[in-house]
Amino acid sequence: MNLQLYHFDLPLRHVFTIARESISVQPTLIVELEEQGVRGYGEATTNPYYGATIENMTNALQGVREELQRHEIGDPAELWQALHPALKDHPFAQCALDQAAHDLWGKRRGQPVYRLWGLTTERLPLTNYTIGIDTIDVMVAKMREFPGWPVYKVKLGTEHDLEIVRQLRRHTDAVFRVDANCGWTADETLRNAEVLKTLNVEFIEQPLAADRWDDMRRVYRESALPVIADESCIVEADVERCAGHFHGINIKLPKCGGLTPARRMIQRARELQMRVMVGCMTESTVGISAIAQLLPLLDYVDMDGALLLAEDIATGVRIDQGRCIYPQEPGHGIQLTRRPQ
Numbered sequence: 001m002n003l004q005l006y007h008f009d010l011p012l013r014h015v016f017t018i019a020r021e022s023i024s025v026q027p028t029l030i031v032e033l034e035e036q037g038v039r040g041y042g043e044a045t046t047n048p049y050y051g052a053t054i055e056n057m058t059n060a061l062q063g064v065r066e067e068l069q070r071h072e073i074g075d076p077a078e079l080w081q082a083l084h085p086a087l088k089d090h091p092f093a094q095c096a097l098d099q100a101a102h103d104l105w106g107k108r109r110g111q112p113v114y115r116l117w118g119l120t121t122e123r124l125p126l127t128n129y130t131i132g133i134d135t136i137d138v139m140v141a142k143m144r145e146f147p148g149w150p151v152y153k154v155k156l157g158t159e160h161d162l163e164i165v166r167q168l169r170r171h172t173d174a175v176f177r178v179d180a181n182c183g184w185t186a187d188e189t190l191r192n193a194e195v196l197k198t199l200n201v202e203f204i205e206q207p208l209a210a211d212r213w214d215d216m217r218r219v220y221r222e223s224a225l226p227v228i229a230d231e232s233c234i235v236e237a238d239v240e241r242c243a244g245h246f247h248g249i250n251i252k253l254p255k256c257g258g259l260t261p262a263r264r265m266i267q268r269a270r271e272l273q274m275r276v277m278v279g280c281m282t283e284s285t286v287g288i289s290a291i292a293q294l295l296p297l298l299d300y301v302d303m304d305g306a307l308l309l310a311e312d313i314a315t316g317v318r319i320d321q322g323r324c325i326y327p328q329e330p331g332h333g334i335q336l337t338r339r340p341q
Contacts, residue, residue, distance in 0.1 A: 001068045001104070004032040005061060006340050007054050010045075010284060011310040014142060017133040018155050018181045020049065026282045029057050030313070030336070031096040033104045035073050040104025041314065041334045043287035044092040044254045050234075052092035052254065060090035061097060073108055076101040080260040091235070091257040098258025099290040099332070106331030112293070113331060117263075119296040126322035127303045128153040128177055136160075136167045143168060146307070150322045151175045151202075153302060157183025162195050169199050177300075179205035182231055186215035193224040203300075205250060206230040216245040228277060228300075236261050239268045248275030248299065259290060266297050280305035289316030289332040292324050313338040 010026040028045045046052050064086050071079060080098050087094040106113040114121065128151040131142050143152060152172070154165060157180045165176060178201055184192065189207040196204070203226040208215055210231040219227055226247035233242050233249040235256050242249055249269055251262050262278065269276045277300035278291050285306045295301060306312050307319060316334040318325040327333030 001071055001073060002034040003061065003065050003068050004034070005058055006030040006032065006336075007058075008284070008313055008338070008340060010282070010313070012282070012308055013145075013310050014132065014138075014308075015134075016282065016308060018157065018179075020157075020181060020183075023282075026309075027054055028284060028287075029054055029093075029096055030284075030286055031061065031100040032336075033068070033073070033097075033100040035104060035108065038104060038107050040073075040100045040102070040107060040331060041286050041336065042096040042099025042101070042103065042258075042290065043283050044096040045281050045283055045287070047092070047254070047281060050092065050255060052090075057090060057093040057096070060087055060093040064097075073101065073104050076105050077260045080258060084257075087257075092254040095254040095256070095258040098260050099253070099287065102259050102290065102293070103331040103334055107329070110330050112326065112333070113259075114293045114296060117293070119293075121296060121324075121326065124295045124324060125298050125301050126150050127301045127319060127324065128322070129304050129307060130302065131155060131168070133158060136164055139164060140168060140171055143171060147172075148321060149174055151177065153177045153179060153205075153304075156180045162192060165196060165199050165201065173200075176201045177203055177205065179230070180207045182206055182209045184208060186212070186219050189219050189227075190222055190224075197224045201225060203228050203247070206232065213241075213245060220245050220247065226275070228275070230279065233265075236265050236268070239265050239272065239274075243272040243274060246274070248277060250277040250279045250300075250302070252279050252281055253287070253290060254281055259293065262294060263297075266294070275299045277301060278303070282308055284309065285312050285314040285316045286332075286334050286336075288319075289314075289327075289334050292317040292326065293332060295324055
């Protein structure tokens with residue numbers, strides 16, 4: 001397999017603000033694996049919270065270039081395992097490579113990846129559309145740009161969180177999910193959950209800082225709403241620890257290292273009777289199309305990343321009013337529509 005790396009700066013439709021940062025442009029790394037003229041694509045965005053940069057992802061992947069050239073595409077899980085010793089400290093880089101290997105694997109076999117896994121698309125969760133933190137008027141305007149969406153995810157972590165949700169509720173009957181991105185205390189979470197339940201909020205994502213395990217155990221027992229782990233559930237070993245502290249987990253492919261470990265995390269969460277969500281990190285359609293292969297295994301999904309962009313760089317899956325529409329092409333169905341200058 002031949003390796004190519006592409007760096008893009010993805011401009012966003014709006015400044016995107018969560019409890020700890022704001023961005024207007026999202027840098028991303030695209031991995032291309034080519035074998036006998038067939039190309040597979042994967043993606044990982046940069047993230048300062050997790051220390052992922054274009055430079056360190058690129059350097060890590062350059063370090064396995066020669067080994068990739070000795071491989072032919074087979075089971076992507078076996079390739080992941082073979083390269084993990086070299087990439088274990090660079091999960092974002094391994095994620096992009098693992099996605100590309102799955103896309104190439106499916107394309108070489110003429111089937112969508114989910115079908116090669118033995119899955120069907122008869123029953124799929126709907127994706128939310130995310131409303132980043134802003135003034136209430138701007139948050140309402142953002143929601144109105146995507147009217148009639150079945151589920152909205154509302155970013156919180158401000159001094160007026162409940163008022164935000166109350167005002168948004170005036171404009172839609174859709175289900176809400178809220179994500180505090182570690183911005184609340186345990187007492188705040190319990191108080192807020194009582195009110196949010198009356199406002200048709202489905203669950204609260206990561207209300208406390210990732211290391212507040214004792215407080216999360218209390219929230220898990222007493223909260224009026226389910227709580228879903230994000231920053232507290234990064235890699236496979238975290239799933240077990242989240243049991244008894246969260247009702248479910250939100251898996252992010254770049255954080256855990258790709259589709260291969262994500263499937264194992266899903267299986268373990270099911271064994272522990274936990275709910276499962278997969279979320280995105282403002283990826284283009286490249287990364288979103290990889291998430292789509294997991295949809296039949298999930299309770300919830302947040303795969304709106306490409307919708308948050310002012311300009312996309314690829315074709316693949318599409319999202320229509322929360323529904324995932326798969327392309328006719330095999331693999332993840334990805335084709336790049338833009339190349340770096």
